[in-house]
Amino acid sequence: MIPAAFDYTAPSTVDDAVRALADAGEEAKVIAGGQSLIPVLRMRLAAPSTLIDIGRIPELRGIRDEGDALVIGATTTHYEIQRDPLVRSHALLLKAATDTVADPQVRHRGTFGGAIAHADPAGDLLAPVLALDAELVLHGLEGRRTVAAADFFVDYFTTALRQDELLVAVRVPKHSGWGAHYEKFNRVAQAWSIVAVAAAVRIADGVIAEARVGLTNMSAVPVRATAVEAALVGQPATPEAIKAAAAHAADGTSPTADGNADTAYREHLARVLTSRAITAATGV
The missing domain is CATH 3.30.43.10 (Uridine Diphospho-n-acetylenolpyruvylglucosamine Reductase, domain 2)
Structure with a gap:
């Protein structure tokens, strides 16, 4: 058409x-x-x-190191994120999630900021951004302001962006040395997530010291699996501890029912995929 x-x-x-x-x-x-x-x-x-x-605005593109955080320009492509050494070293979860986005053609043209501002609850970059406690930098007629990812996503395809504002950059706190994995379940290859899980963990002396878990398509907005995170911290990095924590993955979520899955099936997927994602992130 x-x-x-x-x-x-x-x-x-x-x-x-x-x-x-x-x-x-x-x-x-x-x-x-x-x-x-x-x-x-x-x-x-x-x-x-x-x-x-906005694709011809130079200042909106690129990835730079700002001490305790990476700053990713809004028009940086998925392809650039996949291959950037800073992302691999300090925000591996973003790389893992970006690897699953659509196909190579889309990843060469699609942009990091565009996917976030679009706010599709099935989009693969929202949950990782939330899990990593990223901040969104917005620029409008009244100047710049920063909004936490937890406050940026408001509803289906709806964000905290005002009508005269652009998302210009994303600040991602460094998670250097963390294990990370993005586990995605979709109906066919290159399709949107029916459910997906973004997991990042830091292990010290065989014990899970910190954990971040974000869920894709388990609500109108990406959500943190805070019950899973709390259950993991302080536990040994063992299959038994991971399985017990993952049992809480659907706690507090509100998944919809559609032609791909009903609510109960999405809740089941969340538990199974969370276990897989954390297992892969910890390497156990």
Whole structure:
């Protein structure tokens, strides 16, 4: 199909992009890689008055070390994240999750910030960002502000972004030396997650000292499996301890029922996949 007519602008700076957003109003859409937006436009499920292309703004791309955190520009591609040595050393969970995103073509064009701002509860990068306690840097007409990942995701496809704001970067605290794994269950290869689990653990002297577990598609927003985390900390890194902790994976979640899975099946998947993810992350 052919998209409905729209105006197009490609600002060269963040300030210009924000002004364009404010001028265009609520009917504007931001495009970077376009891997989620373009299919929606073609099916006319969205008909924005203006497309604001931020893919040509240099300051929005790249990964840099800022001491205790990595700062990842919003238009950094999935492909770049997969291969970046800083990510491999300090945020391995992001690399593990990005490896499962769609296919190589999408990973070369799709952007880290675009996937996060899209806020699809089945998207594979939301739970890792939440699990790693990342902060989202937003730029609007009134300046910049930082929002914790736990406060950024509001509802289905809804975030804390204001109408005149752009997501410009993501600050990810370093998790150097942590084991990490992303366990994904989907119906066919390269499809969205029916359920997935993002797990990162730090082991000291054979004991799990810290644990971070995020769940994909177990609610309208990504959620932390805090009961699992609490059950893991202080326990030996053994299959028995991991299985006992993983039994709490569905606690406090509210998965939906759809054509792929009902609520009970998603809860079962959460427990099974959490056990697998933590086992892989710990290497036991």
